[in-house]
Amino acid sequence: MPAALEISQLHKSFGQVKALDGLDLSVPTGQVAGFLGPNGAGKSTTIRVLLGLLRADSGDVSVLGKHPWIDAVALHRRLAYVPGDVSLWPNLTGGEAIDLLSRLRGGPDKARKNELLERFELDPTKKGRTYSKGNRQKVALVAALAADVELLVLDEPTSGLDPLMETVFQDCIGEAKKAGRAVLLSSHILAEVEKLCDTVTIIRNGRAVQSGTLAELRHLTRTTITATLDHQPAALAALGGVHDLRYDDSQATLAVTFDVDADEMPAVIRQLGQFGVRTLHSAPPSLEQLFLRQYGDDLVGADS
């Protein structure tokens, strides 16, 4: 299947500031792609390029098979966008803003809008400036989710939502996926990404540093194993793929904790059996760890 969105070697500078520096990103049709990175990494810049709001300095960008700058108008009929920082017209009500945006896109769907208003528990009669942060975000979400489009571009869409609304949002994305829509979801909420995304791209300093399915990314990091043993696991430290071996012999039994590379797991477990395993606890790498490693500056140091 052709990709809903394909970016390669995208560059964009603002004067001296290099916001994007050879970014690659791809979202397959019908998939939810997570877009992650530390503050200022270039996520919003990428999204604005995808919407034809910013002009790329160089690189190839194709959205739904079209050029986002040249074909902006036709393209925008087929996608919907939720900005990271929703600013509503102060003198328009939320309902008016939703209607306006839907009509500007073409083909507003009233029934769907009303359903979403209900699910998000949003009062459409308040004026733009009187909404709370989360409710402003809901206005933009309802306007985008009500649209019958092929691609949703969401820039931190849930940064202001309460946990209940976060669930509603996740349901909506699930439905969008079922309906065959592709979704690009920039987010700092890792649990949300873990739940929703098929693939994940992590960017730093305007460049993709990791991308793939969550399973693939997990593969890149280590599982933490904690075990209580009968014998001193002398040979363990020497094994390839074992890192950060720590003993805790304050208790009557001997406890060890160490990290294992995903590839070496079978060999290590086999070895471990020889030391008389009493208890065993294995923690798969949390997304948190994964990201902390990718976001942090000590990318190289972590490998030692």
Next chain:
Amino acid sequence: MNSVMNEDLTATGTLVRFALRRDRVKLPIWIGAIGLGMLYAVSALPTVYSTPAERQVRAGLMDSPAAKMMSGPGYGLDNYTLGAMITNEMVLYLAIPAAMMSIFLITRHTRAEEETGRAELIRSTVVGRYAATTAALIVAVIANTGVALLTALAMLSGDLPATDSFAVGAGIGLTGLSFAGIAVVTSQLTEHSRAASSLAMAAVGAAFLLRAIGDVSRPGGNLLSWLSPLAWTQQARPFVDLRWWPLLLSVAVLVVTVAIGYAVSVRRDVGAGLLPPRLGRAEAAPSLSTPFGLAVRQQRAGLIGWAIGLFVFAVPMGSLSDSVIDAVADNPQLGEVFTANGQDPVDAFYSTMALFFALLVGAFAVISVLRLRSEERTGHTEAALATSVARRHWFFAWVGFTTLASAALLMISGVGVGLGAASGAAGPSTIAELAFGTLAFLPAVMVVAGVAAALFGVRPSVSALAWIVVGYAVFFGMFGALLDLPDWIKDLSPFAHTTAAPLADLPVVPLLVLTGLAAGLALVGSTTFRHRDIETT
């Protein structure tokens, strides 16, 4: 105000320094421009009117009602010295910019800060309740002191008597400050900084109108003049028979308005206006479906305000035409000197009125086009362009609104002046003639709007430079004759090519050229807008 404690002013000094830093370009430009205006008058007028006889000819001109309406009460016309001339003809047009500077300064540092939510951030730190308003006022005092000193020094440079020069400078600065006080009050009334500055600007308009009617009604003005803060510098009679006390009226206005502002400001919530926000419609009206619909919706209230303001302004101005007609009947020679090009004096009066209102509509047009900039800064443009709206469509929807609204405002002004005139000696046909005569300034207005639109297309941050065109047109439109400038300087103003009355003499070709120029500028704007990044905050 006696309840103001020290702690209520905590951090005022820091806020003052912060505000001065933010305004380090804006304020020097305002102050410098006002000072330069005075310097220019002081150096140019003696060369144009080098002898007392020449000045007396000018004084004869200024004795007409139309001239008094646009200048001042006419002190010293019988011995028209340079100082008297400057006070009578220039001071008003230096005091108005000082008032505008002060109004924008106050709303920028008080209500606009609240509207954007920045005030919340500031107020959450160790900052007193009155600190923000006080800081803004201190900056206004500093700026207006600069205006006062610079204008006074400019007059001294022309060897004018020192005491009177300083009286004029102080008068202009104090006028600015009294409108700063008025802006403090209007900033309490509404949630929106735009509305706050518009209300205060309406007060400037009202002040102009009051003194225009008052000054025409009686030599030296009547009670109406005295109600106008714009009149008090001239009422101090500098260079004629100086009296200082009228300047105290400005101080009184400042004290009273600031007291009211302080009292209200601590009785309301941060960010709130006087009216509580209301709920609105759950669904958008059918008209709100297009960029044009949105442009209308966003500017509707402002347009209605302008329409009412211009009309209320225009009718009394028009009714002054009777005095012109009378004056000409009394003194046929006056008619001849009134205009060099042989235009009928009544027509000349109508043309001046039309020009005056066209300049105001020009200011509206720039404000209206600059809405594109604020829409972009607030991220609304981004939201709209992320739907299937072409940039050209977005651009022309807003500029199109500006065009239609400007046309409507010109017509309304013309009808207003016409109604005022027709209520007196002029025939009813004057109404239609003036309506279309004023509308003839639409191409000129659109050139100004076009400059703003073209600049916006290139880069939103430079679009405010379009005000230079308005300023140029105002300055040379109002003072071109006074300063006896070469034609080409006057002709550079887009407003110099329209004569509103009589309608039959409408200069068709220049109007077509202006229309083409405006269209070209709009095209430049739309094309450059199509090819640049959308800016966000």
